[in-house]
Amino acid sequence: MSVTQQQTVPEQFVEFFDDAATFxxxxxxxxxxxxxxxxxxxxLLDGAVGPAVLALADLPEAAGIAAGLDLTGGPVEASVVTPAGALGQALAARAEVAPHLRIVAVELKTDPTDRAVWTEQVREAAQVTDLPVYVELTAGQVxxxxxxxxAGTPLRLKYRTGGIEAHLFPTPQELGDVLTGAVxxxxPFKLTAGLHEAIRYTNATxxxxxxxxxxxxxxxxxARAGEDREVVxxxxxxxxxxxxxxAGAASDGRWRESFTSFGTCSVGEPADALRRLDLFPA
Structure with missing residues (x-):
């Protein structure tokens, strides 16, 4: 990221949009x-974009493609979506995809059907101290x-805020309780699915x-200010x-210490949404 981009993109939105184009x-x-x-x-948009979010199975292809590109700005940084039980493979891939791809985070799925299994997967992930690991949890697990x-580990939370069916979208009360609990x-947490606009809306289709x-x-x-669940x-x-x-213009942006980023398949979409609110440069 250039100095100009760092100065132009509002600080609270720097590297906020994770590039999940393949999802x-x-x-x-x-x-x-x-x-x-x-x-x-x-x-300019580069200043607001975080790592490329890639499936573990796609890493070899991605590394090969990156090898043929101009990487004078450094290797492609990737956050790796990892199936339950495959944490070791994701960690080993760091050496396999270098130097053209650099894994900067792991997004670990867990097996939500068996508490004993997913708690063991969480404990295994908590042993990783040299790489951010976001553990994806369901509402039931929470x-x-x-x-x-x-809590008390180096781990971070990943939580889904939408999907292809209506029941996959948590209500404001449900999501608010998760945010408050995480805070x-x-x-720290990242979110994924359904976050296409800056403001809550109903899709007409x-x-x-x-x-x-x-x-x-x-x-x-x-939530960070200690407000009750109704306010959140x-x-x-x-x-x-x-x-x-x-409220966005007046914010000091410290919410980013909790809400680190979110995955989007079109990084230009959230930037455009912020532009319409005069919160992002043209």
Whole structure:
């Protein structure tokens, strides 16, 4: 990232959009995703984009593609989505994909069907101290005390905020309780799925109501300030763009210490959403 980009992108949004182009609904081919990710280094948007989010199985192809690109800005940084039980493979891949690809984080799935199994997977992941590991948890696991398993370890939380069915979208109260729980446990978290806009909205085609990532940022800020669950959920339910834009402009951005990033299959989409609120440069 250039000095100019660092100065121009608002600090609270630097490396906030993780580039998950190969995942639904975008489903970009690995070649296009990696090529576009590197080409974006010449644009302002690069300052707001985090690592490329890649499936563990796609790493060899991605490394081969990166090897043929101009990497004068450094290797392609990748966050690796890792199946349950495959943590060792993800860690070993660091050496296998170097020097063209650098793994900077692991997003570890767990087996939510068996508490004994997923708690052991969490304990194994907690032994990793030289790389951020985001553990993906379901609502059921959180209700079963999973945040307590992560608390006090180097681990971070990954949580889904949408999907291809309506029941996969948590309500403002449900998501607010997860955010509040993560903040109380001192757990940084990243989010994924359904976060296409800054402000909460209902998709006219699917009828699904999506969370807004700016709503989540302000809800996280409220949770960090010790506000009660009604206030936190209220920020998640807010749809007034003027109120949200004012609050976003006034924020000191410390919510990023908790809400580290979110995955998006189109990194230009969230930037455009912020531009419409005058929170991101043209």
């Amino acid at each position: 639904p609904p975008g489903l970009a081919p690995v070649e296009r995703a990696v090529t576009d990710h590197v080409a974006r280094r010449a644009s 209700a079963d005390g999973a945040l307590d398993e992560l 109380a446990a001192g757990l 699917t009828g699904f109501t999506h969370h807004g990532f700016l709503n989540i940022a302000l809800a996280t800020e409220a 959920a209220g920020w998640l339910a807010e749809t007034d763009p003027e109120r949200l834009a004012r």
